[in-house]
Amino acid sequence: MAVDASPELMPTGASLDSRKVSWSDDHPLLALTGHRAALGLVTLLAVSILIFAATEVLPGNAAYAVLGHTATQRSLKTLEAQLHLNRGVFDQYWLWISGLFTGKLGNSLANGQPVWGYVAPRLVNSAVLVAISGVIGTVIAVLIGAFAALRKDGWFDHVTSVFSLTVSALPEFVVAIVLIVLFSTDVFHVLPGVSLLPPGTYAWNAPMLLVLPVVTLVIVILPHIHRMMRAATIEALESDYVEMAQLKGVRRWRIVLMHALPNAIAPTIQVIGLNFLYLAGGIVIIEDVFNYPGVGQGLVNAVSDRDIPVIQLIVVVLAAFYVFVNILADVVAMLASPRSRAVR
Secondary structure (H helix, E strand, C coil): CCCCCCHHHCCHHHHHHHHHHHHHHHCHHHHHHHHHHHHHHHHHHHHHHHHHHHHHCCCCCHHHHHHCCCCCHHHHHHHHHHCCCCCCHHHHHHHHHHHHHHCCCCECCCCCCEHHHHHHHHHHHHHHHHHHHHHHHHHHHHHHHHHHHHCCCCHHHHHHHHHHHHHHCCCHHHHHHHHHHHHHHCCCCCCCCCCCCCCCCCHHHCHHHHHHHHHHHHHHHHHHHHHHHHHHHHHHHCCHHHHHHHHCCCCHHHHHHHHHHHHHHHHHHHHHHHHHHHHHHHHHHHHHHHCCCCHHHHHHHHHHHCCHHHHHHHHHHHHHHHHHHHHHHHHHHHHHCHHHHCCC
């Protein structure tokens, strides 16, 4: 006897599960974004707990670090009450995390300035440095990698491969020092070796000060993107669909631009995203080398001065940047890959 499989006779749980699976299959981009955003929020919560716990277990007392050796017990207790250090750990965490959403971040322990007023200009300077370095480095690396794949085993391919291997083995501060020696001291002396901006100015007010830091970061991120783009392009050029296009007599430039490169760029986007994340961490060293007033130098100074509010804000902002770039890289990679964004 035939069994009626109408939706009315299906179990409620099975119907809901099928609708859920069907929705995620029909909207892969929205499903990916929502899933990554949820994981990102959990990650930020975990980071906030960890950074708060890490700053709490630092040796010494924040009030004592502010007042110095001449502090009396009365002044210490008064400052501890102002900084809420006399409260429990959970109360301190709640005051801090709620302040992130309300804008009440307190004052810097080192200079007494509002935390956001102190950190915001440094964030802008670092964002300019990361954006310029990332865009220039990505464009150059993608072009070099694609051209090296088209000239596989040629002299250009060998030269760029050796350069990539050499640069990838060098720490970023070594690259920075070499550039300073070449262009700021003994050899040419054409660029400033220190990128110290005047107070109240931003990076775009003195573009010459950005040249060496940008060149350093471009050289550092170029090998990884170049090698990934080269490998992905070679794999695409050796694929069956490219061979079929060649057999059909399609022009080579059309094969490269319309078939090979769109499929090679998707895995490269993930590496580009990782390099932007690397730039967010790498600027800490580069800004310290060039004395560039960015968030990296601010973090180093805050750690030295035990400026806990500044440390907490900078780390949370960097963590949020990591989460955002990861989500953006996944979404762009899906949009760039025809098979990934296809409705199933």
